[in-house]
Amino acid sequence: MKLTRAHFENFRLLRDLTLDFGCDESHPLTVIRAANESGKTTVLHALQWALYGDAALPGRGQEFRLHPIDWDTDDGSRVTITATVDFELTTHRRIGGRYRETRRRYRLVRTAVEDATRQFRRGPSSVKLFHLTEAGASPIEAPDSLIREELPPELREVFFTDGDRALSFIEADVTLSTKRDRVERAIRSLLGLGLIDDALRHVAKTKAEMNKKARGLDGSGRLSVVASRLDLAAQEEDRLRERLEDAKEQFRNVEDLVASTDRKIAAALQKGDREKLSRERASVKDDMASLDKQLAAAAREHSQLLTRSSLAFDLVSPTLSTAMDSLDDLREEGKIPNTTVPVLEDRLETNLCICGEDLDAADPQGRRRRSHIESLIRESRRADAIQELITDLYYGAKQLFPKGTERLASWRANYAQVARRRDDLEGLREKAGRQYRSLEDQIKLIPDTNLQGLRQSLAQYRGQRDRLLSTQATTETQLDGLRKERDSLERERDQLLRSKEKGARVLAGLDVAKDVETVLKGAYDRITDEELTKVSGLMNDIFLEMIGADPEQGAIIRRAEISKQFDIVVYGPQSRMLNPDRDLNGASRRALTLAFILALTRVSEVVAPNVIDTPLGMTSGFVKRSILRTAVRESTQLILFLTHDEIAGCEDILDETAGVVFTLTNPAHYPRMLINDPGVEERKVLRCECDHRTSCALCERRLDLFEESDQRTKETANA
């Protein structure tokens, strides 16, 4: 199978998106250039949903919304989601001693309707498959079986791989049994061992029928009892096996959830803990508010300085000194008249001056003297009023403007203090403001991840995983006991059969069934063993070629293989076993899993696409180029989602091997990462025809965030 085209409508960010895939054998590579958060994973999900339905979605699609999150319910609350995938199948028929190649084109259309209200609900999806011919499209019955045959669901992870999932065969996050199980299932599925499985089931059924006949030979005797117990044991065994498979399947799914949640938490923490940063931001905001209050108080104090007596004193001190000196002189010289008014008034009343002269007003001399004394009284009164004022002024001024050390700090000293405090506070306020803005920027860069929610989910998944593990262990123990019981019952039944007249025939039938079962199991194991060796060898070749350019890893890695227990193991010098998670760098780990996937596809001789998201993450230089070249060579159809960073340094390889290249852009990246405004309000992924060397007004990106930050700073400065 080769994918030729896909179209998605209303599938999350893919509101209306068409993808084309190259099928040219000389250019088997399709490159979809897309930055992070530009819908790569969504496209992977959409392709798998189209082919396999809800079971292929995360969590089997139970909590997985398909319609766009910003769907406007004014456009209707029922949203139809459609995924259309065109593919071609090539068959070879032998006609007259020659092989004839036939290519058939198909179109698979899967639709579902979702209620876009707060609690979204999705009905079961419907799928239709059409055979496309020159004459038109003719529907094909049972589309799922054709897909199962061409792209077995067990191999979904081999055909559709995202950067993180690529490590699922070797990652440390999952248990050894899960890794083994994954490798075993992948290998057995690709080798087409379903036929042997069917035959083994058929033999088990025959054995059950023979046992039934044995029961019929003995009425209610011991043989009948034993055969009945064997029937029950077989039924119980089927039930337990089913339960075990179910528990294993659930365990694998939960393990995936644990691993992906763990990764999400790690990724979020690597970028920064949003909640912690938010708390810091709130604390800085409080500091800023407190500093603003202190600044306002300092400004008020500064303003009050302009009204202080110390300022007046300092400014007019030369003049004040003169005035104070005058007052001091007056006081010292005693020039201010004493209090004489009552004495003079008494004299006027008695008409006799203190010198003995007459003060009678009727006498002209007396009148003259009297007038003089009255004048003296007036002058004395005036002088007393002045004295009173001056005395008050003198002592008041002494208090207000004390001399020498008694004086409080000068205005200049006060001003220097206030100015320094205001400067210090301004400095602290600016620093807090910068800190606040920096925290804001950091928070903006962190995806809106609910860490608390993720941690709760992780705890739940871990609890669920532990319970499933316990179920597995219990069921396996029960099965073990049941097998022992069954063996013992079978031996007893066979002995009883030998003693019966008609028992020999039934016994012979049972022996044949047992022999066939042994042969089938042997064939199963032999094929698995042989093919496993082939996959293991090819994986080793591809892996060593991929990492050969890395001298550091080349020095410690000697070979890789898949063990008989289906473990992927790597060996160092002197056949020392290496731990892929600890001893291999990121590039080698990725190379190892890609080598396994490509080897598996190649050995199975299945013609199928390998759709890989971010295959070159964590790789660089020659290793990156080597991985890319090898992957292109080993795949019949390679569809890669590459970021700009992954493409860097590999342009010439893409020139040479890529048949189709285009770019996906998320308009929400404007203005932070995109230079031009795409003018799109909805959240949706857009496609342009730019290849790995070109860019247009839609996809032109900033080199990095600093450039944007600088631009913003410049704009602020200009404003």
Added chain:
Amino acid sequence: MPDRQFNPFQTIDINVPVEFHESFQRYCRRGAGSALDRSPFPRMIDLWFLALCVAVRLNLEPVERSDVKTWKMIDGTIFSSDPWRIHALMLIAVGCTQDVSVVAEPRRVMTLANGLAIAGLPRVLEMLQDGGGEPIWNLSEAIDGLLDGASVTGDS
């Protein structure tokens, strides 16, 4: 000093040429934060009094402009809330006139003080405006320089 001191100026109005009205409003409006930095004087009397002190510092001659239209800024009751200013006004008058008896003539004291304040106002407004900062900082720095004796001279 007692709170309720005898205020000899309480019946005397303080009249300022209308040309300064806008400046008084501009620099004496109460506000918070940066507004305080632009309008640093809590009250008009504070600006008036600072202008008087600056004029005395710079030995400026009192200005008597009977020909210009004036506006009543406030009356002398305002000094009751700042009694130290009553003594300061009297001491300035004694210092400037070299006549102690001037203290018995509040109108004469006030005429002299107002004339000096009007002489000092253009200088204070200049101080508020000149400089690279907000008025409060321009003025504070200018006063600091004045007290240091470095920048402004009193010969004009």
